[in-house]
Amino acid sequence: MSPFPADFRWGVTTSSFQIEGATEEDGRGESVWDMFVRREGVIAGNGKADVACDHYHRWQEDVDWLSKLGVNAYRLSVAWPRILPEGTGRIEQRGLDFYDRLIDGLLVKGIEPWVCLYHWDFPLALFNRGGWLNRDSARWFADYVEVVVRRFSDRVTQWITFNEPQVFISEGHYWGRHAPGLHLPWKEVLLAGHHALLAHGYAVSAIRSIAAKTPFIGYAPASPVSLPALNSAEDVAIAYSESCAVTHESLWNMAWWLDPVVLGHYPADGVKVFGANAPSPAPGDMEAISQPLDFLGLNLYWGPRVDTTHRGREAVWTYPADHPRTAFGWAIVPEIMHWGPRFMAKRYGLPIVVAENGISCLDFVATDGSVHDGARVDFITRHLAMLQSAITAGVDIRGYFHWTLLDNFEWADGYKQRFGLIHTDFATGTRTPKDSFNHYRDIIAANGANLPSGNIGITEPDIWEKLIVT
């Protein structure tokens, strides 16, 4: 297999609301998540995030852990209501100062900050003015982004606009499982989604026009790539078209969120599926949305397998009962790391960064004081070997960010799902590195040269010239 590039970014990623705590400190405003967690019964165990990992106070210790891990990149997110407590207008310097200290702390250790501008903590004050349903939300977001970029772009060059619009729009506004917990009709959900896409485009333009250093800008949708059941030309072709399709009324696909951003239009099949509910972009919207990007971030966790016994391009979302699974119940399918980058690079022609990939396990501190998370060790090996397989197939892959540094507040699942390379004792805040921490550290130190080669990876059928970009 081809080696990982010498300048490959080995990273981990977190998000503000999931780790920071200190929700009432230093003038932070409330976000829709603060409102949502107060509701009875919406979070497993009624978990709250006012302390979470207490990263707001323990950030130096966490930067030390990053340094011990040996990562050369760390993806963090900025909490909008820490910077602008009312969402617009008044700037809270103490919020900016926190990220300032963190960014400097990373740079001192030789760790490149990758700043995600929105990982779901939408200001409550703006939700009360209509949230994403208000077209002004696109401008509100761009104005906030300007404040962040003015302060940090002398040191930060790597930017991600949005994390997983599928989730904050459809889980938040249609299914109601995430903040703000709404159950709106499709027409309104899609309108909110349109405004988020517009916000992305305005933000990209704002970063390009004001950044002090040449920026490298990307976007990180959830990436439920479809996989071929067999490594045959026919299965691969079906998996590719399925990965790029909108087959039914759902926003859990990639094309709805990527075609506008990269190709400048909504996917025709999606427009057909949503019919009269599809958004009617105002003149100039699609141009504003499709600003040139430098990379495509993929959040890769799992994907359905296309079963060719169901001819007619039908994806099968279920796996046999005995298939390996995470504690969340998600099927473990390392092939996503080959086919995800392969398919998305083919369709969109951008360099790829794996912006998230990880596994929740039932981890606990053993009698010897360690955390033996063998499943995560194996998961990392298999997934990185598959990523190397995609590099070998010629995909331009710039980095890998493991979700996540430390066990944290897992949204609706509260503290039930542990995704960290480090175990967090939520009663005391104590961090204990798991076996996977050492494993990933060793892979990073060897730039991936110690991954198994030969027995994990995909030899592609001769199909590429037959795949049509629609």
Ligand code: FCB
């Ligand atoms: C992703 C989210 C991230 C985390 C992981 C497990 O969908 O972006 O915040 O919750 O899932």
